[in-house]
Amino acid sequence: MAERLVAVGRERVLVTGAAGKIGRATVADLLAAGHEVVAVDRVEPAEDLGTEFVRLDGDDLAGTTAAVRGCTALVALASVPHPGTMPPHELFANNTVTPFVALQAAVDAGIRRVALASSGSAYGTAWSPEPTTVDEVPVHEGAPLRNAEEYGLSKMVTEEIGRMFCRRHPDLSVAALRFHWVATREEQLQRIASQRSAPRRWREELRELWGYVDLRDAARACRLAVEAAAREPYGFQAMNVVAADLLADEPLEELLAAHAPQVVVRSGGPPAGGAFSIQLAAEVIGWEPRHSWRDPD
Template identity: 35%
Template structure:
């Protein structure tokens, strides 16, 4: 049976990979974007804002599931009020309208930055590693706060509409042909630049696959899941990196070699996900 999936932010890096994966699976996609670039592999393209209820209602016609990716991805280029307001309103609108339309499965892009480290204005360290979905948050920037609110919105909508929703905490995402290799090279040259992101990464096609797998998690209920590659993009052993950049952090599990200091057990257990595309460092 063909599934029809609404993909918001469909022209973005992950969005395009999701559309390609859905097409390869024989599923139909409805793409929601501000402007139609004219080359999206979707059965239908709806233009408009993900925060606009009428636009979202039109996009949801005949849809079975939702992958919500539309968001401002950094707090560094736009006013704080816009970053927080636009991200949270779009997530609320998409999930609310999906619930009202009878859609019961959704995935949304959260971020590993939800813990507050990557965009903080001061040096912060995690409470422990490997970090997991329950690590204490230290958010003080509008992007991290917006993702935390998105995760709470997912829990609310799961209760409100009986939906099954998975919020994926994604790391730095890129394709080998785009920017991942360059970022890895920069990280190898200066590991401190990515220390707040735990030197984690995910290749674009793996990110898309995680999104699609998340739609298979039964509801009702909402889950937050950390997803990344199992090794860091840094060349040094993880233990050495932690000693240098997160000194004194509690280490709760062995981290041999370049093991990423992120607990991926929930992704494996709940989604059946492990990354297939790995950097050669």
């Protein structure tokens, strides 16, 4: 399916978490598409983002309200990106208060289009104590959310925050983007090289179900989520943002048969063989992954 073109005017987009990995890429993508960006983060970016930057904490409602004034859309990416960096209760508090504050400031300012950073960890993959917690593949957005640690739980709650705001504001569109491991091409190739040259770490690989998404594709999903809602509001939608293929040489059926035979393999997944359904993102916001670690240099 070709990417759907959405006719939108010049946006002024507030991007929270703009100094982070996805944030920097999203700012660059929005600017390249001709939009204006107000970049917000609690830390100074390592390099010039090429746009207005506001330093403030994610729980600063007054500061966020001031920063969002005059904006037409919100991309809320501010988040602690994985567990282990701080005590669990602090991570959970940060990752739930921050999106609530951003959404509150946005809707109070009249914004009705939001892209919200969720994660495949909401399913229980990536950081789960056990290697895998899914019943079947491809993993659809309606699969049970069986997270067993604070990061995945915080993302599940983040989605519920988005749902609540959509119930309160029926004209609001919120795309909760369930990113998988967001990686640059160099990081993808390093992971493949490690698989090929060292003993396989099957527990870790099973946790992630060999999923990933190229950083450029993740950034583009953020932009498309707010652009698509300008053409056709869609309420609350949680959608997978994952590459169409696996971060592995072997096919999915072979990997699961050998290491997780209890997982049922059904039809309807990406033709490239990935473990996650990405059809919903194509239907709602016109997003499809353009990049793979298999691409020629």
